[in-house]
Every structure is written in structure tokens, then in C-alpha cells.
Amino acid sequence: MAMHVRPVLAANWKMNNGPTAAAAFLDVFLAKHGACDDRTIILFPPALTLAAVQAGLAGRADIGVGVQNIHAEEKGAYTGESSAAIAVDAGATYVLVGHSERRHVFGETDDETARKCARAVQHGLTAVLCVGEKIEQREASETEAVVLRQLQAGLSALAPDAIRAIIIAYEPVWAIGTGRTATPDDAAAVHRVIRAALCELVGDDGHAIPILYGGSVTPANVAALLAADEVDGVLVGGASLDPLGWAAICAA
Ligand code: PEP
Numbered sequence: 001m002a003m004h005v006r007p008v009l010a011a012n013w014k015m016n017n018g019p020t021a022a023a024a025f026l027d028v029f030l031a032k033h034g035a036c037d038d039r040t041i042i043l044f045p046p047a048l049t050l051a052a053v054q055a056g057l058a059g060r061a062d063i064g065v066g067v068q069n070i071h072a073e074e075k076g077a078y079t080g081e082s083s084a085a086i087a088v089d090a091g092a093t094y095v096l097v098g099h100s101e102r103r104h105v106f107g108e109t110d111d112e113t114a115r116k117c118a119r120a121v122q123h124g125l126t127a128v129l130c131v132g133e134k135i136e137q138r139e140a141s142e143t144e145a146v147v148l149r150q151l152q153a154g155l156s157a158l159a160p161d162a163i164r165a166i167i168i169a170y171e172p173v174w175a176i177g178t179g180r181t182a183t184p185d186d187a188a189a190v191h192r193v194i195r196a197a198l199c200e201l202v203g204d205d206g207h208a209i210p211i212l213y214g215g216s217v218t219p220a221n222v223a224a225l226l227a228a229d230e231v232d233g234v235l236v237g238g239a240s241l242d243p244l245g246w247a248a249i250c251a252a
Contacts, residue, residue, distance in 0.1 A: 007226065008167060008210045008233030009250050010042040010128065011240030012068065012096065017045055019052035026056035028243035033250050035062040040210075040233070041250055042094050042128075043240075044068050047082055054091045066094025066128070069102060072115035084123035095120050098154055099130045100173045110153035117166070118157040128167040128235070129154045130214070131194070135174035143172075144193050151197055160202050168194055168211045169235040175215025177237055184228035187213045191230035219248035226252055 017025060022045055033041075042064040045053045050065060057063050067090075071081040087095060096102075097120065098113035113129065120127040131150035133143045147170065155163050170190050175182050182190075191211050198206030213225050214235035225231055240246045 005208055005210050005232040007039045008212055009039060010235045011246055012044045012235055012237045014237055015046055016241055017049055019049050022049045022052045023056050025243045029247055030060060032244060032247035035060060042066055044096055050090050050092060064093050067092045068096045070095050070116055070119060072112055072119055084119045084125055088123050088125060093126060095125045095127055097127045097129050100132055100171055100176055110150060113154040114157045117154055121158060121162040126165060126167060128169050130169045130171050132171040132173050143190060147190060148197055151194060163202050164205050166209060169214050170194060170211060171214035171235060179216050181216040181221055184224050187225060187231055188229040195230050219245050222249050222252040
């Protein structure tokens with residue numbers, strides 16, 4: 001069943017852009033990118049930059065903001081961490097969960113992604129659950145198994161209505177920050193597998209859940225990726241740091 005999903009363009013700034021750099025970014029980006037209501041644009045700045053981004057976005061309710069991570073626990077003695085409640089209080093409405101750098105640099109497990117998704121939902125945050133295989137898994141033909149395992153685990157603690165409100169990002173680890181992008185056909189093949197799994201969980205409503213592609217997306221390749229079957233948007237790291245490049249991606 002084909003269904004039109006409103007495109008989602010999301011920028012993951014990772015550990016780049018402090019408050020000063022973010023304000024300068026927004027000056028350029030907002031001058032280039034006028035408000036539009038046919039797509040969802042989300043910025044994921046570092047947590048300490050969230051307030052500066054919100055100040056810079058004043059009057060631009062068309063652009064959402066999120067955090068790159070939350071802790072799975074409600075609160076407590078977790079020095080250096082931020083909870084879902086703190087993220088909401090600070091103005092975030094979205095959260096990345098299970099980004100490949102969280103999984104492979106910080107050792108985040110499938111169980112933690114499940115608990116983080118549940119905590120996000122409990123606090124009204126829209127979770128963007130990231131899944132994706134490593135190069136050796138792709139070469140061993142394990143892509144589908146890895147992606148399905150991460151997807152099913154990440155969603156395992158959610159009721160069907162919460163699953164309906166989630167966003168998925170397929171980000172092959174070998175494509176993140178490497179300049180090596182999945183072809184539109186490769187992305188579509190994995191997105192179809194994810195779509196089928198979502199429909200198994202929530203029926204036809206699974207067609208309305210945005211599935212984003214991430215991994216070395218640029219202004220030059222974004223249109224072809226967005227045109228691929230079942231690709232409803234993009235999650236962009238490096239290319240989202242250039243305000244004019246990001247404006248070009250948002251206009252794709
Ligand atoms: C990311 O960080 O989610 C990402 C896709 O990075 P990049 O666009 O730099 O590959």
C-alpha cells in the first residue's frame with residue numbers, strides 16, 4: 001500500500017557547533033530557507049547548544065529541535081547524562097536513539113535503545129530510532145538480520161500507538177561520515193524490509209511511519225536518495241554543518 005509520508009530532513013550536528021557557532025549558522029540558514037509546511041525539518045545540536053538554537057529559531061515554529069541522546073533512567077546519579085524529562089524541559093521534542101556512534105563508540109546495547117525509546121515516549125518525545133549494519137555484517141549478508149534485530153529490540157517496549165508515532169533512520173555504519181553513500185537501490189532494499197516489519201507490528205499504519213536514510217548524504221545526492229522507494233527523508237551529519245549546504249538539502 002503506497003502512502004505519502006511527509007518528508008523529514010534531520011540534521012545531526014554530533015559534537016559540533018557550540019552556542020556561538022549555532023547562532024551564526026542559523027543567521028545564514030534561516031535567511032536562505034524560508035518557512036515551509038510540506039516537510040519536517042529537525043535540528044539535533046549538542047545538548048549545551050539547545051538553548052541557543054531555540055533562541056535563534058524564535059518565530060520559526062516550522063523547525064523542530066531535538067537532543068542526540070537521553071539516559072534510559074528517569075533521574076538520579078548519572079553524572080554527565082541528561083534525562084528525557086530534562087530534554088523536554090529544555091525544549092526538545094525529538095531524540096535520537098541508538099545512533100551508530102552511541103552503539104559502537106559508547107557501547108549502547110539493544111536493551112538500552114529499547115529503554116530509551118520507552119522513556120522518550122513516556123515524556124512525549126518523538127524518538128528517531130537509528131539502525132544499521134557494519135561493513136563486515138554487510139559483507140557477510142547479515143544486513144537484514146542486523147537491522148531487523150535492532151528494529152525489533154528498539155521497539156520492543158512500546159505499545160502499538162507509540163510505535164505509530166516513531167521515526168526510523170536506516171544508517172549503514174559503513175556510510176556514516178565516510179563519503180561512501182548507499183545507492184538509492186541499496187537504501188530502498190533495506191527500507192522495504194523495515195517497512196514490512198513495521199507493518200507486521202502495527203498493520204497498515206506502518207506505511208505512515210517515516211523511514212529516513214542516513215550516511216554521507218550531501219546536496220548532490222539527496223534528491224536521488226529521497227526519490228528511492230520507501231525513503232521518506234534523510235538524517236544528515238557532516239553536510240548539515242554547512243548552513244547553505246543544509247538549506248540545499250532542506251529544499252530537495
Ligand atoms: C549521522 O551522523 O547520522 C550521519 C549520517 O553522518 P554523515 O551524514 O556525516 O554520514
